[in-house]
Amino acid sequence: MSAMLNLARTLGGFSVSYFQVPWALKHGALQTFGCEAAVVAALFLLIVPALQLKGRVLRVSDMI
Numbered sequence: 795m796s797a798m799l800n801l802a803r804t805l806g807g808f809s810v811s812y813f814q815v816p817w818a819l820k821h822g823a824l825q826t827f828g829c830e831a832a833v834v835a836a837l838f839l840l841i842v843p844a845l846q847l848k849g850r851v852l853r854v855s856d857m858i
Contacts, residue, residue, distance in 0.1 A: 818826045845852070 814826055
């Protein structure tokens, strides 16, 4: 699972630069970085509260 996530991160990182350069040339780098910041902030606001609420349930494991 870790290898698959790292592969997705790597391939996603390379594909961003393919689309980002033409977008930055057309709209400016500030808009590009602003959208990246918005995505990071949205993911943070979705994931962190969910982990705070469901963390105890996620830590319980019957596999041990």
